[in-house]
Amino acid sequence: MSRITECFNNLKSQGRKALIPYVTAGDPDPKITLPLMHALVESGADIIELGIPFSDPMADGPVIQLACERALLHGTRLVDVLDMVAEFRKTNQTTPVVLMGYLNPIEIMGYSAFADKAKAVGLDGVLTVDLPPEEAGEFNRLMKASDIDVIYLLAPTTEEARVQKICAAGSGYVYYVSVKGVTGSASLNVAEVAEKLKMIRKYTEMPVGVGFGIRDDASARAVSEVADGVIVGSVLVNKIAELTGNQEQIPEAVAAITASMRQAMDK
Amino acid sequence: MPTKEDLAIAKQMPDAGGHFGQFGGRYVSETLMAALQQLEQTYEKLWRDPQFQAEFDYDLAHYVGRPSPLYHAERLSRELGGAQIYLKREDLNHTGAHKVNNTIGQALLAKFTGKPRVSAETGAGQHGVATATVAARLGLECTVYMGEDDIRRQALNVYRMKLLGAEVVSVTSGTRTLKDAMNEAMRDWVTNVDNTFYIIGTAAGPHPYPKLVRDFQSIIGREARQQCLAQTGKLPDALVACVGGGSNAIGLFHPFIEDADVRMIGVEAGGYGIETGQHAAPLSSHCKPGVLHGNRTCLMSDEGGQVIGTHSVSAGLDYPGVGPEHSYLQEIGRAEYTAINDDEALHAFRHLTLTEGIMPALESSHAVAEAMKMAPTMDKDQIILVNLSGRGDKDIHTVAGIDGINF
Known part of the structure; x- marks a missing residue:
């Protein structure tokens, strides 16, 4: 059983939902990422989504665009991100780590080299925003062979027939994008999300995480009532941006946000 | 060399998934998939619809104002002493470039799908102007994304778009040029996918854009082929066109794909020179395939997969990727790609203006410069057909600046 599936199973038996924070690797400095990951786990994160910095993050709003720019200032490459996962695994063998990003860095590394390295460092899943299942045949095959879960996005615009197809292609969990827009853009409508999740669950047993538009304890709690996982990104990255001049404060300050969300979700 | 069968296959590309061999496809975030599928269905139905x-x-x-003329540049040809140079005068189109062929087509699609708003990205501003123009005519709301650097370089076109009623949004992220404008236009589309038709200006982007832009632009090659036969009794020996994303080039090339004796030469922006790394020439510098803006194509990216900043004196060619069909035509050996540096393009800009009284856009000047290099190596009875894709009025500001003149 994959670490991701095991994580969701444990949570389910405890009657709890997964808290899944996203941070961009190397933002604002590669030295911060590892302590930040550990701090997130201590604050109650169940799975960590680690962003691969990219020069052209087309699906992201200004907050994560700037995070990519800060990370790229230090030249954080995909190999460096994988090394961070290896470091993390030295002291944490239980928390799943998912890489999230765009295809080109993986394309340039080569699918096969990426799959080998991902397995070697103890990565659990990968989500490539701009690689829909139609183009992912070879990629999926190699990831499966390396026991890496391939996580796909579902959107408000995804039609029912396609939901079925995407769920069949993915593993680990599915990521429901709750708003039409880029990351960090609008607030979500929980009733609409609940309606959509009902439809998605007709086609999959996999846990469903919901992201985009979760910005505070109240929205985290509301989403946790309908979804299996709450994915939170821009609000954390915003805090990182605020503290770029005082980097040593970042792990504690960001973990304070997730700790508070954890509490709200567990009430 | 590709065989006759290879060329017949090439002519039928892309496949149902929008692939040109290993290139093309549809690499976008899930939110856009439904809109692209709908666009594909609408397009396939309407393109065959007589109305x-x-x-x-x-x-x-x-x-x-089509057909655009095919003009024999006799004085230039005589002076070069070799092949006869013919210019396909896309600069004479309404709005001054080939871009309008495509915006007319896409605006018609927008009209048939009932979307009240169109958006576009633009580099030199020609596509932005062409989009704002058709939007004004059809009464559609129009937003154009343009890099901050290009807004400075192309101030005249920015004001033209505003006069036409478009909102011009300055893009300050990344390298502040065409690639970043395209990122921002795609973000806009993800957000406003219900009411917006995204009019892509070049033969790139996710399927079906490379195909439909090519089909709309192929009027250039169909006319040129007939005109050349009518005027000279034969087909040209070589076609020459500039390539940024490559829409004017693919529009000229596509109707000639099966004419194996007609060479096809795409001219990329060599910037300060390929050897300096400061260029926008992914094909002539033999870049590896990568994925950007929804398609797989030869792409300027570093060893970590980050897209590299480009340089060209012409804003319209200043792009790190290229339409996927060009990557394919290079791979199968049907088309050749080369680069012309900034200074060579500027020389061609001045030279065509002086010898023929035709002021080409800096983009098109790259094609003119290549033809000027080729002509003396060819016989007098041979023909080079150059796509003069746009007029140079918009670039007077840039050229004057190089001459130290400030208006």
């Missing part, structure tokens, strides 16, 4: 075709043809004739 749509009639409306498209009518607009091209009476609004754009």
Whole structure:
């Protein structure tokens, strides 16, 4: 059983939902990422989504665009991100780590080299925003062979027939994008999300995480009532941006946000 | 060399998934998939619809002013002492470039799908102007994304778009040029996918854009082929066109794909020179395939997969990727790609202006410069057909700046 599936199973038996924070690797400095990951786990994160910095993050709003720019200032490459996962695994063998990003860095590394390295460092899943299942045949095959879960996005615009197809292609969990827009853009409508999740669950047993538009304890709690996982990104990255001049404060300050969300979700 | 069968296959590309061999495809975030599938269905239906075709043809004739002439540049040819140079005068189209052929077509699609708003990215501003123009005519709301650096370089076109009623949004992220404008236009589309038709200006982007832009632009090659036969009794020996994303080039090339004796030469922006790394020439510098803006194509990216900043004196060629069909035509050996540096393009800009009284856009000047290099190596009875994709009025500001003149 994959670490991701095991994580969701444990949570389910405890009657709890997964808290899944996203941070961009190397933002604002590669030295911060590892302590930040550990701090997130201590604050109650169940799975960590680690962003691969990219020069052209087309699906992201200004907050994560700037995070990519800060990370790229230090030249954080995909190999460096994988090394961070290896470091993390030295002291944490239980928390799943998912890489999230765009295809080109993986394309340039080569699918096969990426799959080998991902397995070697103890990565659990990968989500490539701009690689829909139609183009992912070879990629999926190699990831499966390396026991890496391939996580796909579902959107408000995804039609029912396609939901079925995407769920069949993915593993680990599915990521429901709750708003039409880029990351960090609008607030979500929980009733609409609940309606959509009902439809998605007709086609999959996999846990469903919901992201985009979760910005505070109240929205985290509301989403946790309908979804299996709450994915939170821009609000954390915003805090990182605020503290770029005082980097040593970042792990504690960001973990304070997730700790508070954890509490709200567990009430 | 590709065989006759290879060329017949090439002519039928892309496949159902929008692939040109290993290139093309549809690499976008999930939110856009439904809109692209719908666009594909709408396009496939309407492109074969006689009413749509009639409306498209009518607009091209009476609004754009087609057919554009094929002009024998006799003085230039005589002076070079080799092949005869013919210019396909897309600069004479309404709005001053080939871009309008495509915006007319896509605006018609927008009209048939009932979307009240169009958006576009632009580099030199020609596509932005062409989009704002058709939006004004159809009464559609129009937003154009343009890099901050290009807004400075192309101030005249920015004001033209505003006069036409478009909102011009300055893009300050990344390298502040065409690639970043395209990122921002895609973000806009993800957000406003219900009411917005995204009019992509070049033969790139996710399927079906490379195909439909090519089909709309192929009027250039169909006319040129007939005109050349009518005027000279034979087909040209070589076609020459500049390539940024490559829409004017693919529009010229596509109707000639199966004419194996006609060489096809795409001219990329060499910037300060390929050897300096400061260029926008992914094909002639033999870049590996990568994925950007929804398609797989030869792409300027570093060893970590980050897209590299480009340089060209012409804003319209300043792009790190290229339309996927060009990557394919290079791979199968049907088309050749080369680069012309900034200074060579500027020389061609001045030279064509002085010898023929035709001021080419800096983008098109790259094609003119290549033809000027080729002609003396060819016989006098041979023909080079150059796509003069746009007029140079918009670039007077840039050229004057190089001359130290400030208006």
